[in-house]
Amino acid sequence: MLRLVVNDVKQMQQLAQVISKHLQGGDLVVLTGDLGAGKTVFARSLLQALGVDQTVTSPTFVIMKNYRGKFPIEHVDIYRIDSLEELDVLGIPDLLEEGHFVVMEWGEKALGMFSESFLHITFERLEDDVSLEDEIAGQAPRFVSLDIVGSGFTGRRNQLENDITGHWGVAI
Ligand SMILES: Nc1ncnc2c1ncn2[C@@H]1O[C@H](COP(=O)(O)OP(=O)(O)OP(=O)(O)O)[C@@H](O)[C@H]1O
Numbered sequence: 001m002l003r004l005v006v007n008d009v010k011q012m013q014q015l016a017q018v019i020s021k022h023l024q025g026g027d028l029v030v031l032t033g034d035l036g037a038g039k040t041v042f043a044r045s046l047l048q049a050l051g052v053d054q055t056v057t058s059p060t061f062v063i064m065k066n067y068r069g070k071f072p073i074e075h076v077d078i079y080r081i082d083s084l085e086e087l088d089v090l091g092i093p094d095l096l097e098e099g100h101f102v103v104m105e106w107g108e109k110a111l112g113m114f115s116e117s118f119l120h121i122t123f124e125r126l127e128d129d130v131s132l133e134d135e136i137a138g139q140a141p142r143f144v145s146l147d148i149v150g151s152g153f154t155g156r157r158n159q160l161e162n163d164i165t166g167h168w169g170v171a172i
C-alpha cells in the first residue's frame with residue numbers, strides 16, 4: 001500500500017498520468033472517498049491520459065458511461081445503486097472479460113462482485129480548515145492511498161510503485 005499527499009488538482013492529474021501507463025484493457029480500478037473527495041477529478045484525468053478526447057462528465061446520474069481510448073473504457077459510479085439486480089444489469093464482469101477497462105466510483109459498495117483483483121485508490125481530505133475558495137479552485141490537499149488487491153496486478157506492482165515513488169519521493 002502506498003500513501004501520498006497530492007496537493008492540488010494539477011498534481012492529481014500528474015498522478016493519474018503516471019498510473020495510466022501501467023493500466024491495460026480488462027483492468028478494474030475502484031475509487032473510494034467521501035462526496036467531493038476527488039474521485040471524478042482523478043477518473044477524468046485517468047481517461048484523458050488513456051487517450052479519451054471526449055469531455056468526461058461525472059457518471060453519478062447516468063451510472064455508467066462508455067468511452068474509447070487506448071481500449072474501450074467504462075466510467076461507472078454506483079453511488080445511487082442500491083440493489084444487486086441493478087448492479088447485475090451493468091454486466092461489468094463480462095465487460096472486463098471482453099477487455100474493457102473499468103474505473104468505478106463508490107465501488108467499495110460491492111467489492112469483490114466484479115473481479116477478484118483490482119487497483120483500489122482512496123481519496124481523503126487532509127485538513128478540515130481549507131477554505132471553500134481553495135476547494136473549488138482545486139487547491140486543497142488530499143491523501144491518496146493505493147492498494148493492489150488480488151493477483152491481477154502482481155507482475156506490475158513493482159513497476160507501478162517505483163514509478164509513483166519516483167515521481168513523489170518517499171511515500172508515507
Ligand atoms: N487536490 C485535489 N484533488 C482533487 N480535487 C480537488 C483537490 N482540491 C480541491 N479539489 C476539488 O474537489 C472537488 C472534487 O470533486 P469530484 O467531483 O472529483 O469528487 P467525487 O469524489 O467524484 O465526488 P462524488 O462522490 O460526489 O462523485 C472538485 O471541486 C475539485 O476542484
Ligand SMILES: [Mg+2]
Nearest residue numbers: 039040058105
Ligand atoms: Mg464523482
